[in-house]
Amino acid sequence: SAKAAGSNQWAFFKQHMTERAAVRLRTEASLHDALKNNEFLLYFQPKLDLQTGKVVSCEALIRWQKDGRLISPISFIPVAEETGIIIPIGRWVIEQSCKVLREWQKKYNYAIPIAINVASQQFADASLVPDIKQMALRYQIQPELLEIEITETSLMNDIELAIVKLEQLKSAGFGIAIDDFGTGYSSLSYLRHLPITTMKIDRCFVSDLPEDSAIASTILMLGKQLNLTVVAEGIENEQQLDWLKENQCQIGQGFYFSLPLPQAEFEALYIATQTATIRGLHHV
Ligand code: C2E
Ligand code: MG
Ligand code: MG
Ligand code: MG
Numbered sequence: 001s002a003k004a005a006g007s008n009q010w011a012f013f014k015q016h017m018t019e020r021a022a023v024r025l026r027t028e029a030s031l032h033d034a035l036k037n038n039e040f041l042l043y044f045q046p047k048l049d050l051q052t053g054k055v056v057s058c059e060a061l062i063r064w065q066k067d068g069r070l071i072s073p074i075s076f077i078p079v080a081e082e083t084g085i086i087i088p089i090g091r092w093v094i095e096q097s098c099k100v101l102r103e104w105q106k107k108y109n110y111a112i113p114i115a116i117n118v119a120s121q122q123f124a125d126a127s128l129v130p131d132i133k134q135m136a137l138r139y140q141i142q143p144e145l146l147e148i149e150i151t152e153t154s155l156m157n158d159i160e161l162a163i164v165k166l167e168q169l170k171s172a173g174f175g176i177a178i179d180d181f182g183t184g185y186s187s188l189s190y191l192r193h194l195p196i197t198t199m200k201i202d203r204c205f206v207s208d209l210p211e212d213s214a215i216a217s218t219i220l221m222l223g224k225q226l227n228l229t230v231v232a233e234g235i236e237n238e239q240q241l242d243w244l245k246e247n248q249c250q251i252g253q254g255f256y257f258s259l260p261l262p263q264a265e266f267e268a269l270y271i272a273t274q275t276a277t278i279r280g281l282h283h284v
Contacts, residue, residue, distance in 0.1 A: 024079060024082065024083065027076065027079045027083075028079065028083040028085060030066075031076065031079070031080055031083075031085050031089065032085065034064055034066065035085075035088055035089065035092065039064055039065050039066055040062055040063070040064055040065070040089070040092060040093075040096075041062070041063045041064075041065055041070075041262070042060045042061065042062060042063070042093065042096050042097065042100070042263070043060070043061045043062075043063055043260035043261060043262060043263075043266075044058040044059070044060055044061070044114070044260060044261055044262075044263060044266035045058060045059045045061060045253050045258065045259070045260035045261070046058050046253065046257060046258050046261075046266065046269060046270070046273075047059065047115075047231060047251050047252065047253045048251065048252055048253065048257055048273075049250065049251060050232075050241065050244055050245050050249055050250060050251065050252050051245065051250070053273070054273050054274065055112070055269065055270050055273045055274075056112070056113075056251065057112055057113040057114070057115065057147070057251075058112065058113075058114055058115070058266060058270075059114075059115045059116075059117075059149070059253060059260075060093065060096075060097050060100075060114050060115065060116050060117075061073065061117070061260045062077075062089070062093055062117075064076055077119060080119075081119050081120065081121045084121070086119045086121050086122050087121070087122060087125055087127065090118060090119060090122040090128075091127075091131055093116050093117075094116060094131060094132055094135050095135050095139075097114045097116050097146065098135045098136060098138070098139035098141050098146070099139060100114065100263065101114055101139065101141050101145050101146065102139040102140065102141060104267075108267075108271075110270070111142075111145065112145075112270065113144070113145045113146065113147055113175065114145065114146060114147070115147040115148070115149050115175070115177060116146070116147070116148060116149065117149045117179065118148050118149065118150050118154075119154070120151070120153065120154035120157060123150055123154050123155075123162070123165070124154075124157070124158070124161075128165070129165055129168045129169060129172075132146070132148070132169065132172075132174065133172055136172075136174075142173070143172055143173030143174045144173055144174075144175065146174050146175065147174065147175030147176065147177055147197075147198070148169060148174055148175065148176050148177070149177045149178075149179040149200065150162075150176070150177070150178065150179060151178070151179045151180045151183075151184065152178050152179070152180060152181055152182075152183065152184030152185075152186050153180075153183070153184040155178065155184075155186075155194065156184055156185065156186060156187075156190075159187075159190050162194070163193060163194060163195070166194060166195045166196065167195050170195040170196075170197075175197045175198065176195065176196045176197050176198070177196065177197065177198035177199070177200055177231065178194070178196055178198070178199050178200065179200050180200065180202040180203075180233075181199045181200055181201055181202060181219060182201060182202050182204075182205055182215055182219055183202045183204065188222075191222070191226065192226065196228060197228060197229060198228055198229040198230070198231055199219060199222070199223050199228050199229075199230050199231070200230075200231045200232075200233050201215075201216055201219050201220075201230060201231070201232045201233060201249075202233060202234075203233045203234025203254075204234075205219070206232050206233060206234045206235055206236075206240055206244075206254070207234060207236065207240075209239065209240045209243045209244070210239050210240065210242070210243040213243065213247075216232070216243075216244075216247070216249075217247065220247055220248065220249055224248075229250055229251060230249050230250060230251070231249075231250075231251040231252065231253065232244050232249050232251070232252040232253075232254070233252075233253060233254065234253075234254045234255075235252045235253065235254030235255075235256045235257065236254055236255050236256050237256055238256070240254075240256070241256060
């Protein structure tokens, strides 16, 4: 009967929800353990000045080393956001990046900036700005060397509050980039008021190049008008690179140059490109 079918569906739904909740609880518990047992790592993907071919900065990307495997942030950051554990994980990323900056300063006298990703929920949390300031102070980091990447969508959640927080970060000297630009829905009138330094063209628009360049052109034009640095994400081939160079995109990152690398490999690549430029390094 329809009633029996309905109640079966309900039972199915309930079971499904229970499993989902159970998976979430298990993942949350293992993320807590991961923090405690130091199972997170930062990989570094170089960002290049497209005109000179030199590495000028990098993006820190988190990895979870679990039972000998590396787990991608795509599979645990969303759960970390749902459960709130993103706050201590995000704090770990901030501290670890400051440690690495300090290490580079001491070891090589590097002044190479690191960009870190901040999740929506972490951006909304009141502890973010004081945490970043405190870590920079503790590790004696020049704030210009730390860039905060925030997605367009996170900023638009509460635009008034976002402006206040970004002002605080910017006036303290930190760099601020809008990540995955073009995939959210920014109001262009607000964009003018955002105290940001950089826009990152989302990978999906770079992968359309050179055939379909309308969005990339528009973002580059907007960046020029607003006096912002434009970074192209996800450059995978020479044709994309050539188009971006011809259209005055300043900075780029992508597998065409390098995958995200463990710290030591990134350092080696950085040193190598200070003496010679690279055009295409696929798998370093
Ligand atoms: P995102 O911030 O937009 O980072 C760029 C992602 O694109 C990275 O994936 C990077 O490996 C990948 N990528 C770079 N170049 C290419 C390319 O040429 N082709 C392709 N197909 N992909 C490329 P990853 O490391 O898996 O990170 C995925 C996302 O996870 C990041 O996107 C970011 O939203 C999030 N994430 C990573 N690390 C952190 C973190 O420490 N904290 C937070 N909150 N989120 C993070
Ligand atoms: Mg990013
Ligand atoms: Mg991105
Ligand atoms: Mg992304």
